[in-house]
Amino acid sequence: MARLRINSRQVSRMKKLATEISSDVQELISRHSSVSIERTILRLYGVDGVDEDGTPIPNLVADRVKEKEGIENGISHFFAKTMAKTGKSSQKTAEMIVGGKIDFSKLDKVPQEKVIQTETALVDTALHVLDSSRERKHEKETTYPSPKPPLRYLIVATGNIYEDRTQAESAVTSGADIIAVIRSTAQSLLDYIPHGPTTEGFGGTFATQANFRIMREALDRISEKEGRFIRLVNYASGLCMPEIAACAAYEDLDILLNDSMYGILFRDINMKRTFVDQYFSRLICARANIMINTGEDNYLTTADAIDNFYTVTTSQMINEAMAKKAGLSEELIGLGHAFEVDPEIENSFLYELAHAQLTRQLFPRSPVKYMPPTRYKSTDIFYSHTLDTLFNLASILTDQGIHLAGILTEAIHTPLMQDRHKSLSSINYVFNTAASLKDEIEFKRNGFIEKRTRQILGQAEKFLKEIQKKGLMKVISEGKFADIKRSKDSGKGLDGVFEKGPLYSNPIMDRLEQDIE
Amino acid sequence: MKHQMIKPYGDTLNDGIVQLSFTLPVEYSEKAKKAAELYASQLNLENIVVAHASRIADNFTFFIIYASAVPMLDYTSVVSTEVKVPHMKIHQINRLIRDKLKRKIVAVGAAIGSDAHTVGIDAIMNMKGYHQDYGLERYSQFRAVNMGAQVTSEALISKALELNADAILVSQTVTQKDTHIRHFTELVELLEAENLRGRFILVAGGPKITNELAIELGYDAGFGPHTVPSMVASYLIVKILEKEGIK
Numbered sequence: 001m002a003r004l005r006i007n008s009r010q011v012s013r014m015k016k017l018a019t020e021i022s023s024d025v026q027e028l029i030s031r032h033s034s035v036s037i038e039r040t041i042l043r044l045y046g047v048d049g050v051d052e053d054g055t056p057i058p059n060l061v062a063d064r065v066k067e068k069e070g071i072e073n074g075i076s077h078f079f080a081k082t083m084a085k086t087g088k089s090s091q092k093t094a095e096m097i098v099g100g101k102i103d104f105s106k107l108d109k110v111p112q113e114k115v116i117q118t119e120t121a122l123v124d125t126a127l128h129v130l131d132s133s134r135e136r137k138h139e140k141e142t143t144y145p146s147p148k149p150p151l152r153y154l155i156v157a158t159g160n161i162y163e164d165r166t167q168a169e170s171a172v173t174s175g176a177d178i179i180a181v182i183r184s185t186a187q188s189l190l191d192y193i194p195h196g197p198t199t200e201g202f203g204g205t206f207a208t209q210a211n212f213r214i215m216r217e218a219l220d221r222i223s224e225k226e227g228r229f230i231r232l233v234n235y236a237s238g239l240c241m242p243e244i245a246a247c248a249a250y251e252d253l254d255i256l257l258n259d260s261m262y263g264i265l266f267r268d269i270n271m272k273r274t275f276v277d278q279y280f281s282r283l284i285c286a287r288a289n290i291m292i293n294t295g296e297d298n299y300l301t302t303a304d305a306i307d308n309f310y311t312v313t314t315s316q317m318i319n320e321a322m323a324k325k326a327g328l329s330e331e332l333i334g335l336g337h338a339f340e341v342d343p344e345i346e347n348s349f350l351y352e353l354a355h356a357q358l359t360r361q362l363f364p365r366s367p368v369k370y371m372p373p374t375r376y377k378s379t380d381i382f383y384s385h386t387l388d389t390l391f392n393l394a395s396i397l398t399d400q401g402i403h404l405a406g407i408l409t410e411a412i413h414t415p416l417m418q419d420r421h422k423s424l425s426s427i428n429y430v431f432n433t434a435a436s437l438k439d440e441i442e443f444k445r446n447g448f449i450e451k452r453t454r455q456i457l458g459q460a461e462k463f464l465k466e467i468q469k470k471g472l473m474k475v476i477s478e479g480k481f482a483d484i485k486r487s488k489d490s491g492k493g494l495d496g497v498f499e500k501g502p503l504y505s506n507p508i509m510d511r512l513e514q515d516i517e
Numbered sequence: 518m519k520h521q522m523i524k525p526y527g528d529t530l531n532d533g534i535v536q537l538s539f540t541l542p543v544e545y546s547e548k549a550k551k552a553a554e555l556y557a558s559q560l561n562l563e564n565i566v567v568a569h570a571s572r573i574a575d576n577f578t579f580f581i582i583y584a585s586a587v588p589m590l591d592y593t594s595v596v597s598t599e600v601k602v603p604h605m606k607i608h609q610i611n612r613l614i615r616d617k618l619k620r621k622i623v624a625v626g627a628a629i630g631s632d633a634h635t636v637g638i639d640a641i642m643n644m645k646g647y648h649q650d651y652g653l654e655r656y657s658q659f660r661a662v663n664m665g666a667q668v669t670s671e672a673l674i675s676k677a678l679e680l681n682a683d684a685i686l687v688s689q690t691v692t693q694k695d696t697h698i699r700h701f702t703e704l705v706e707l708l709e710a711e712n713l714r715g716r717f718i719l720v721a722g723g724p725k726i727t728n729e730l731a732i733e734l735g736y737d738a739g740f741g742p743h744t745v746p747s748m749v750a751s752y753l754i755v756k757i758l759e760k761e762g763i764k
Contacts, residue, residue, distance in 0.1 A: 170574030185633040185667060202631040202696050267667075301636065304645060375636055379724050379742040411690075411724050411742070418540045421573040 001399060002442045004357055004453050010461060011362060017464040018317035019324075021472050025275050026325055028473075032276045033506065035191070035496040038062050038075040040242040040280065041508055044126035045079065046090040048209070050195040051098065057091075058243070059192045060098040068104050072501030076508070080119035084110045090122065123507045127287070133249045134289040144229035147177045150370065150395050150403035152427055153233070157182035157414040159201035161211045165218040170417050172222045172230055174424040178255065178402065180233035181215055182414070183207050188238030188267045189492055193247065203414070207234050207244050212251035231255060233293070237263055239273070239493045241281035249288035255334065256285060259295035260322045261315065264476060265484045266298055270491035271473055282326030283512040292328060293402070294319040297338035297371035299482045305340040309355055310459035311481055312337050313362070317464065318472065320363065327516035330365035334402055338371035339391045347448065349390055354452040356398040357443070370395050372406025381408040388423065392430035397438050403427065521592040533585035535562065540579045545572035553580040561587045598729050600738050600748070602755040607651055610750045614658035617763050622753055623660045624653055625677045626686035627668035630700035634690035635666045637723050641686060641746045650745035659750070670704040677717060684718040684753050687736075689725070697725060698734070705735040718756050720749065 039058040049057045065075055082102055083093045096102050154176040156164040161181070168179045182204035187194070197214060198205035205211050212234060219230045231254035236244040241258065248256055260278050263269035285292055296312040296319070303311070316335045323333045337359045341348040359368050372391050377384045388406030395403045405423045407415045415423075443449050467475045479485035527534025541556070543549045550570045557565045562584035569581035605613070614622060626638045640647035642663040644654045653661035664676060677685050687704060689697035701721055708714040714735075721731040722740040731739020738752055758764075 166574070170577055173572075173574045185631045189667075203633065416540070417573060417577060418538065418579045421571075421579055 001438045002357075002397075004354075004361060004443050004450055005445065006358070006361060006453060006457065010457055014317055014457070014461050014464050015321070017461075017468045018321040020468050021318055021464070022321035022325055025322065025472055026279075028272065029276050029279045031499060032272060032497055033074060033500055033504065034273055034276050034493075034498070035062050035066070035071070036240050036277055037242050037280045037506065037509075038065075038071060039240075040246045040284070041074075041076050041126070041506060042079065042090075042094065043243055043246045044129055044508060045076075045122045046125060047094040048091065054195060056192050056195060057094050057098060061094050064097055070501070072498060073503040074500070074505050076119060076122070077115070077503075077505055078107075080122055081107050081110050081115045083122070084114045084118040090125075119507060123511055126508050127511060129246075130249050130284060130287040133252050134287065136252055137254065137289050140223070140229045144223065144227065147228065149367065150400040150431070151177040151231070151367070152424065153178040153180060153369070153402050153404045154420055154424070155180045155182050155404075155415065157204050159184070159203070159205060160199045161197050161205045161214050162199065164205065165215060167415075167417055167420070168215065168218060169222055171420050171424065172219075172226060172228075174421050175428050176230070176405075176420075176424065177228065178231040178233060179215070179219060180255075180257075180404075181205060181211065183235040187235075188263065188269070191239045191493060191496060193240055193243050207236075207247070209247040209251060212247060212253060216251050216253070233257070236281050236285075236292075237295075238267060239263075239269060239277075239496070241274075241277040242284060245281040245284040245288075245290065248290055249284060253290060255291045255293055256281075257295065258282065258285065258292040259336075260319050261476070261481065262295040262298060264486050264491065265482050266295075268486065268491050270494035270497065271476060271486060271488055273491070273493040273497040276497055278322070279326055280506075280509060282323055282328055283509060283516075286327035286329070286332065286516070287512055289332070291332045291334050291367065292323060293334040293369050294336045296336040297340070300338050300340035301375055303483055305338075305342070305355075306345070306351060308482075309351075310456050310463060312355075313358065313456055313460040314463045314467070315481065316359065316363065317460070318467075320366070327512070330363070331367065333363075334367045334369045335359065335363055336369045336371060339373050339394060339406075340371075340375050343373075343376050343387060349394070350448050351452060352391075352394050353398065354449040355456070356394050356400065357449070358453040358456060360398050360400065367401030369402040369404065370400040371404050372410075374410055377406075377410040379411050381412070384408045384410060385422065385426065389426050389430060392427050393434060396431045396434050399438055518593055522589040523592050524589045525586050531589075533563075533587065534583065535586050536581065536583050538579065538581045540573065540577055542577055544576050545570065545578040549578045550580075553578075553582065557582050557584055563587055598732055600728050600740065600752055602752050604748055605751045605754075607656060607747055607750070610747065610754055611656055611658045613754050613758075617758055618658075618754065618761070621658050621660050622684070622757060623662075623680050623682040624684040624686055624753065625662045625664065625673065625680060625682045626653075626688065627664035627673045628666040628688045628690065629668050629670055629673060629704060630689070630696065631667065632689050632697070632700070633666045635663075635688075637688035637690045638663055638665075638686065641688075641722065641740075641744070641749050646746045648743075648745050650747050652746045653750060656750060670700075670707050673704065674707060674711070674713065678713075682717060683757055684720060686720045686722060686749070689721075689723040697723065701731075701734050701736070709735075718753060718760070720752070722749075 039062050042058040086093045154171040156167040184201040185203040194206040194208050197210045223230045233255040236256040236258045263274045264271045296315045299311050341351045385408040407423050409419045477487045524533045550567050554565050565584040573579045626642045642661050643652045646652035653659045719736045721736045724742045726739040726741050728739040
């Protein structure tokens, strides 16, 4: 394969800086928990459902415990104690807590031994949820042939999960390997997971366990029919990252969008909340064998792709270092980037090749995810289609892991069935016609592309040094990523993050961490 | 007045050639192709050629059709409400503001509702601009505040009041099933309910926006695809001077 000559010592230095940056953040993570983490524990213990107003039972339990007992020491031990007292299932116990049927003052009489026994059994149940999902995925991976990268990633976004199913099926017929169900954009700021199937969503459907299940069942049927393993994607981002990861594990999702900084920058979610939540969500992903996809493409939709590509490289390194801390193997870290250079610039395609090849080589085992042009898409669909065709060529030429299909109507509406078909016919054509081109060519020594990658590495190393010196949170507060400034003590969801009390415990997290080591 | 009758042009005047593509929810077959042809004839097309038909899923067939459109249109009868202000350059606009208005123009912008795309509002407001045309932030005589995406109508209005804005710029980029219309309407209704509509120049933008649609929805102007920031800036200074009675 055509390879750029890059300075491997420089790359090692940069990755070391990224690890140091992530260790600094990890220190903050280890001292905090969040309401969403505590609700995730309840969900993995088997608590589900909503009350008559549609408020999830895990939220109601957490709120009640917070109010009566305080949540600083975590919910797990308290919940185990209550369950030992009721002698009922976790769901029934949760409902009794919500219904005010538990006298909190009498719980101390439960023998400690019985509490520990109950809690251990609950943790075993939780880990079984994650382990069995991993096993089911493994079985599918061995049953079906491995797809040849770049994997064709298509989105469905009708807002009706049942209609999405029809759209997904047609995409698979045309060659899709991965189906991402677009999430309603309004969800990232909800501090709970909505319940039930979505039939009238705006800009997508909600990430609910019911929607996950409906699409999983549909894709399993299609997989069987086509003899290919069709992977399912949703979004663990916003205010409920770990809870969504738990629901995704229950329903065997394969990939989750999960970025360590996206929510902070683009959704104004508090940074402590985001860092703390992303860590637990990634621990869950690692155990349940869910690949994460990071969102570096977003930097280029707000800032210029030539001036700021080094922020993509920098963020990729930080995302990777943080994901490794949560036990994700490189094969499960799908780092993102995008084809977003202004097409009117002469040789913009050479810049794109440099960016894509650099990402490929910096993370050789990562199924790097390549995002299509969006910023310079035109409402002239014929022009947009040609833009996507060159994007397809860049992808096959640089051996990307996941290829998010560009859609000719990107600038007009969420894709119609026929739009997806057109997109895939171009992808199928280009991937086939240029399948081995990368093995036949090489990059010119000291040519435009090599020089460009050297420039990016230089800029990214300098930026990593600055971040390492100042700390990631300081740098974000200075607006160094995506020109967006966020401070440590502002943003949404801040009231849901708390410093751990002296008796805090999260036995699921403990077990997941132990097993990484 | 002389009529000017027109119809679509392929390669000969008045041949009426149109291309269209669509999907029918039926299995690919000869019968499906015939159905596409008959459907096109119901659209008042002649000489229909079903150039392409392919199965894109179980029970779905995609068609590309070429045909001749029948009706002719009298072009002289067409009325359009294009935004009619001279398109000035950044330095001309800044000078006009400085000399005539004698204070900065305050513009607040956002993508409202569930739309997460900032592409449109960024193109107009951010420093960099769009298509080699600087954004409003770059104008020395503008104070431009871009609130980003997924902003509620309430938040947008309260920001506009807080900054005593002259103009509110609203963008909707990618929406589904006409959600953008609802979001646009909601903002106008809120302004009207609070008796604030007259206070701001209200501008809508996005790929599905035409000036006509924007006016129909109760906006002062609408800007569609290919709008560059200086077009919006030109419009704003002309309108503000007009509103304040400055000649």
